Amino acid sequence: MSRLMLLTCQLLVAVVALALWQFLTTVPVFGRILLPPFFFSNPIDVGSQIVKWFSSGVIWKHLIITLWESLLAFVIGSVAGVLVGFWFARQPRVAAVFDPYVKMVNALPRVVLAPIFTLWLGLGIWSKVALGVTLVFFIVFFNVYQGVKEVSNTVLDNGRMLGMNERQLMRHVYWPSALSWMFSSLHTSVGFAVVGAVVGEYLGSAAGLGYLIQQAEGVFDVAGVFAGMFVLSAFVILIDMGVTLVERRLLVWRPAAAEGRG
């Protein structure tokens, strides 16, 4: 399939879905409307809501808050994940001691932590950042841990035979290997940072996309809920494109076939 053809087909899916949605919510079929507008709104209302948000400028404040929370969650979670992952991988005894607790915390649905974070950190951005951190941390942690553990023995032996000491092995072998695993999970961890931020906002906040959606839902403004969802999706896609660009720069050394780990 050519690129143009593919793009046309992709667009067609959106057009058909929107048309169907508009049709079923406004035109009666056999005397009744199949999708009551109260519950399903319609694309035109949703679209005009989005336009209104952007033209009045209210949306920017919420977008920036959500972006900021996601970014902080990502950075803090990643740094902590890299450090702890490295530490555990190099100290098997420490890893063995903490193993059941790591598994326990990771098995916990992180949403239940949200009320606690709100209690501890208040309704501001930090309770959302904390929620995002708990999600990002484990993804990065497991990947870095794996990355250090799975360094090829031959490459390690080669490093030793070339005369590397422990510090140099760390810098030239363990570190790049761990980072490559971390970068390969970049899409997942960035995605989870956004999830943490939005869910946190939804559960209690004064700003952000999650807050916007929650507010609309509170007054049965279905168009507002859908509009919030669409803005959120576009937001995530944009971030994901940014991640892809970063990844391409950082992982030039890896064969294309090995992509998509983690």
Next chain:
Amino acid sequence: MADTAQPTAVALGDATVAFRVAGDRVYTAVEKANLSVAHGEFVAIVGPTGCGKSTLLNVAAGLLKPASGSVKIFDQPLAGLNRDAGYLFQADALFPWKTAIDNVAIGLEIKGAPREQALQRAQGWLTSVGLGAFGNRYPHMLSGGQRKRVGLAQVLIRDPKILLMDEPFGPLDAQTRQIMGNLLLELWNSDRKAVLFVTHDLEEAIALADRVVIMSAGPSARIIGDWRVPLPRPRDISEIRMEKDFHELHREIWSVLKDEVMKGYVQSTQAAEAS
């Protein structure tokens, strides 16, 4: 034997290597191996698959400690890694996150050489292995043979006194192996390091080496034969195979090696049935 002025590069005395497998059972890979490589000598070890050739090499490298026996490098007992040796591995051992030139330069950089100077010398080595224009490629962008060339440059740039090679050309196709063999001889000829070269290919061993050492089938593999290769140097690997002396030596060694290869084959099939 080597004269007294030049100490023996590698000397294994009654070296036995054993591994602990599954609890208390001990697997003896190599038993009482005596092997010496003189200064500037090219020695090839040949043996059936799984006989512990690589194990012996790892002992000489200091990556493995023998259960008993002695390892001496230039008459000094070996403690820890063998700092005089460069090791060319059978599997891919390049750092995949470094470009070819960085892979070669790293051996100098970790010794504290300035980066500029290290890169310059690395470029020189890449050129001498025929990859002058490939410095900025990452290993995955190179063919198997090219990766081996980079590996060779990576090892040789440190100018080790001893070269340990573990079936380095094993994964390559026949033509590339011959080209690599000639390249190796050409590089070796310029400064004659002591070389310990492991292979399962008897022809390759005779074509390259001054001495061919034969190991028996494992477990408890022993060294069962030691032949001098009286062929003149410099050699061309593809041509030397046509010579009469080559064939006679090959026939002589093969008559011993053949039995071991069969033994090794039978043992490996029995082990497969038992497990």
